[in-house]
Amino acid sequence: MPVLRSLIHLLRCVRLRSCGRRGKSRLPPWIRKIWAYMRLLLQSLCFNSLTNSDVVFDSLFEPIFWTVEYVTRWFGVVFVVLVVILISSIVVIAYIVLLPLILNTYSPAWIAWHVCYGHWNLVMIAFHYYKATKTSPGFLPKEISDTPFVSVCKKCILPKPARTHHCGICNRCILKMDHHCPWLNNCVGHFNHRYFFSFCLFMTLGCVYCSISGRNLFIDAYNALERFKHMDMEKPGIPVTGMGVLLGLLPPGQVHTFQTAPPPYTFKDKMIHKSIIYMWVLTSTAGLSLGALTIWHAVLISRGETSIEKHTNKSETKRMAQKGRVYRNPFHYGRLNNWKIFLGVEKRSHWVTRVLLPSGHPPYGDGLTWNIFSVHNDLIPV
Numbered sequence: 001m002p003v004l005r006s007l008i009h010l011l012r013c014v015r016l017r018s019c020g021r022r023g024k025s026r027l028p029p030w031i032r033k034i035w036a037y038m039r040l041l042l043q044s045l046c047f048n049s050l051t052n053s054d055v056v057f058d059s060l061f062e063p064i065f066w067t068v069e070y071v072t073r074w075f076g077v078v079f080v081v082l083v084v085i086l087i088s089s090i091v092v093i094a095y096i097v098l099l100p101l102i103l104n105t106y107s108p109a110w111i112a113w114h115v116c117y118g119h120w121n122l123v124m125i126a127f128h129y130y131k132a133t134k135t136s137p138g139f140l141p142k143e144i145s146d147t148p149f150v151s152v153c154k155k156c157i158l159p160k161p162a163r164t165h166h167c168g169i170c171n172r173c174i175l176k177m178d179h180h181c182p183w184l185n186n187c188v189g190h191f192n193h194r195y196f197f198s199f200c201l202f203m204t205l206g207c208v209y210c211s212i213s214g215r216n217l218f219i220d221a222y223n224a225l226e227r228f229k230h231m232d233m234e235k236p237g238i239p240v241t242g243m244g245v246l247l248g249l250l251p252p253g254q255v256h257t258f259q260t261a262p263p264p265y266t267f268k269d270k271m272i273h274k275s276i277i278y279m280w281v282l283t284s285t286a287g288l289s290l291g292a293l294t295i296w297h298a299v300l301i302s303r304g305e306t307s308i309e310k311h312t313n314k315s316e317t318k319r320m321a322q323k324g325r326v327y328r329n330p331f332h333y334g335r336l337n338n339w340k341i342f343l344g345v346e347k348r349s350h351w352v353t354r355v356l357l358p359s360g361h362p363p364y365g366d367g368l369t370w371n372i373f374s375v376h377n378d379l380i381p382v
């Protein structure tokens with residue numbers, strides 16, 4: 001704040017000059033009185049022994065933060081509805097367009113694979129999305145007198161245990177807060193972090209599955225639409241493909257093309273082609289972006305960090321390095337153990353029942369105290 005600094009400097013100069021001429025000031029008393037009053041007013045507005053550049057920055061940008069938080073809070077439901085509509089549209093296309101095609105053209109083994117995998121993936125996505133949105137991330141209890149705390153929340157005026165952070169959108173302190181997710185309209189914290197990650201993972205798998213298994217359909221549908229457009233411009237002409245283009249799905253040897261001119265495109269054909277293009281473009285882009293997000297969170301989980309701790313740990317590492325010391329993340333229990341703790345895996349069978357199947361088991365600990373695990377890797381089972 002150069003303006004503020006120069007103002008304070010000016011005041012100091014004036015004070016020094018007035019001190020130097022104490023008793024000799026020729027200004028009338030009423031002007032000196034007004035001047036003293038103005039000085040007091042300015043200092044009462046600006047002076048604070050705790051004020052630093054961060055506080056000034058926060059105060060200046062407070063209206064912007066407030067607007068973003070307000071919009072996110074009120075548009076949270078819109079984002080959730082959007083996610084549900086997009087997922088539902090892909091499911092509808094899969095049932096109405098793809099499933100009949102698969103049933104008519106694929107061998108029984110491939111039919112079994114697509115039906116089983118597709119439904120398992122869909123169940124996992126729906127379950128984890130529902131749980132991530134509906135599960136409370138974990139709030140500070142009213143009475144936390146016995147809980148060791150590391151700082152005090154300036155907004156809630158409550159002691160904060162380790163890993164707890166204040167969310168401006170929820171306007172509450174969240175236990176082991178990771179971030180506030182607008183797509184869930186919920187904070188991601190201690191009790192729903194696993195649901196959030198599993199949703200991202202299974203959503204990515206679902207998108208990649210749709211994108212890979214639908215790539216031939218997409219190419220055929222795209223070419224068919226292009227050809228149709230071309231024919232439209234060069235009438236008269238006879239369309240040479242109908243549903244035949246979708247036969248790209250057939251295994252080699254079973255593909256047969258129309259030797260004679262098939263019936264022209266119908267409205268239904270066009271809709272099918274457009275649906276396939278929509279599905280492929282949406283699942284491919286969502287798969288790429290969600291895949292990157294999932295990998296990012298997987299790296300953080302491996303390190304025993306949340307998204308917020310990623311930044312705090314980085315600055316802490318730098319600070320300790322300047323003192324010639326090495327910072328060690330106290331919540332890092334070893335890569336595999338971090339995953340076991342995160343997923344709630346206590347024995348081998350849990351990898352199937354708790355990770356690959358829908359499971360509502362609670363996470364380790366209460367989110368308030370973090371000294372429940374030994375840092376020795378061998379003490380954690382499995």
Ligand SMILES: [Zn+2]
Nearest residue numbers: 153156166173
């Ligand atoms: Zn708070």
Ligand SMILES: [Zn+2]
Nearest residue numbers: 167170180187
């Ligand atoms: Zn929040």
